[in-house]
Amino acid sequence: MIEYKYNxxxxxxxxxxxxxxxxxxWDFLNAFKKSRNxxxxxxxxxxxxxxxxxxxxxxxxxxxxxxxxxxxxxxYLKIILIDxxxxxxxxxxxxxxxxxxxxxxxxxxxxYNEKFIPISKNCxxxxxxxxLSFICLLCYKQEKNLKYLNTSLKxxxxxxxxxxKNHKYLIPLEYLIKIExxxxxxxxxxxxxxxx
Amino acid sequence: MIKIGIILIENERSKSYIxxxxxxxxxxxxxxxxxxxxxSKTYTLEQRTLCLQNGFKIDESVEKTLTNNNxxxxxxxxxxxxxxxxxxxxKNLDSKYFIFSGGGILKNEILNIGKKFLHLHPGIVxxxxxxxxxxxxxxxxxxxxxxxxxxxxxxDTGNIVLQKTFSKPNHxxxxxxxxxxxxxxxxxxxxxxxxxxxxxxxxxxxxxxxxYFIIHPVLKHIAIxxxxx
Numbered sequence: 001m002i003e004y005k006y007n008x009x010x011x012x013x014x015x016x017x018x019x020x021x022x023x024x025x026w027d028f029l030n031a032f033k034k035s036r037n038x039x040x041x042x043x044x045x046x047x048x049x050x051x052x053x054x055x056x057x058x059x060x061x062x063x064x065x066x067x068x069x070x071x072x073x074x075x076y077l078k079i080i081l082i083d084x085x086x087x088x089x090x091x092x093x094x095x096x097x098x099x100x101x102x103x104x105x106x107x108x109x110x111x112y113n114e115k116f117i118p119i120s121k122n123c124x125x126x127x128x129x130x131x132l133s134f135i136c137l138l139c140y141k142q143e144k145n146l147k148y149l150n151t152s153l154k155x156x157x158x159x160x161x162x163x164x165k166n167h168k169y170l171i172p173l174e175y176l177i178k179i180e181x182x183x184x185x186x187x188x189x190x191x192x193x194x195x196x
Numbered sequence: 197m198i199k200i201g202i203i204l205i206e207n208e209r210s211k212s213y214i215x216x217x218x219x220x221x222x223x224x225x226x227x228x229x230x231x232x233x234x235x236s237k238t239y240t241l242e243q244r245t246l247c248l249q250n251g252f253k254i255d256e257s258v259e260k261t262l263t264n265n266n267x268x269x270x271x272x273x274x275x276x277x278x279x280x281x282x283x284x285x286x287k288n289l290d291s292k293y294f295i296f297s298g299g300g301i302l303k304n305e306i307l308n309i310g311k312k313f314l315h316l317h318p319g320i321v322x323x324x325x326x327x328x329x330x331x332x333x334x335x336x337x338x339x340x341x342x343x344x345x346x347x348x349x350x351x352d353t354g355n356i357v358l359q360k361t362f363s364k365p366n367h368x369x370x371x372x373x374x375x376x377x378x379x380x381x382x383x384x385x386x387x388x389x390x391x392x393x394x395x396x397x398x399x400x401x402x403x404x405x406x407x408y409f410i411i412h413p414v415l416k417h418i419a420i421x422x423x424x425x
């Protein structure tokens with residue numbers, strides 16, 4: 001019996017590097033789903049789900065959108081998310097900076113300077129990981145670019161590693177996993193089950 | 197003829213490069229082996245058989261291949277491509293080009309010694325830059341590709357020597373066998389057709405394209421199952 005191991009250990013202090021990961025056939029994908037289903041929200045995948053999730057994360061739109069020389073990650077990511085929902089504007093230049101920051105270190109810091117160098121050592125604010133994962137899933141929905149689904153999977157490994165029952169971010173995580181699993185099922189259907 | 201050297205390390209890629217160079221009777225000016233003498237990997241019968249079908253012996257070390265073929269080669273007991281001893285040694289060699297086969301990311305110090313480094317990248321640039329591109333290419337295009345380019349200071353943005361597209365594999369050993377196979381086939385095309393002599397390289401537009409990061413195991417599994425299921 002294969003166990004999904006990529007969300008185990010202390011991932012914020014000892015991140016996964018995902019180098020040369022072993023092949024475990026369908027057993028691996030089943031183990032992944034079983035691991036994720038512990039968090040999956042029991043609701044239909046619909047546009048309401050995305051809207052509801054957005055409202056949950058950003059209950060009011062009263063965010064100071066003046067970006068100063070210090071980049072506060074949660075504020076910055078919320079502005080990106082509001083642009084997507086209100087203007088259908090995907091600011092890929094900025095999104096890609098955060099994707100790269102996370103991919104290289106598997107961490108998101110609370111504050112960066114104008115050159116996107118971390119100026120805070122705090123990488124434990126999970127709302128940043130939730131916001132970026134949601135943004136990546138929306139980018140994947142929009143462009144079908146696997147780069148974003150890839151980053152979201154890694155962010156969700158970190159989140160399922162850090163969030164347990166009664167955690168204040170359990171409900172947002174359940175939304176994320178519902179959306180992620182839906183995309184993975186679609187990809188499996190298209191690339192394995194229905195491919196020529 | 198332009199003088200070409202190769203920097204080898206004890207990995208599958210180097211094994212495929214040097215064995216196919218020998219099989220194709222291609223002459224190199226300088227051969228360098230970087231080895232940290234770590235325990236060598238073992239391979240299954242299925243892997244060894246598949247490799248033979250792809251034109252190389254995966255269980256034969258690079259050093260053994262070089263020794264068996266009576267090659268003169270310089271051996272260093274480290275595997276870092278940016279090591280000062282290697283840089284000092286390369287500066288005094290006649291070869292203008294060196295084939296790179298791994299050992300880290302080339303830093304400016306080695307890039308600026310007056311030599312050019314040929315890299316075989318397993319992706320068609322600019323669409324597939326970065327890491328583990330063959331998996332992304334299988335999922336997106338249902339095939340894979342290799343770009344031979346001259347390395348510069350940025351990631352996978354150097355001038356293109358040759359691009360080749362390959363059918364996706366029908367086996368699961370993509371990291372160990374397929375990757376080495378498609379890179380080495382492209383290398384042999386570059387060398388047999390004297391493309392480095394011609395220096396008719398295509399400049400990349402580094403403002404377009406996509407850079408991928410190391411693939412998550414879930415996407416990797418979907419790609420491999422797409423090949424074998």
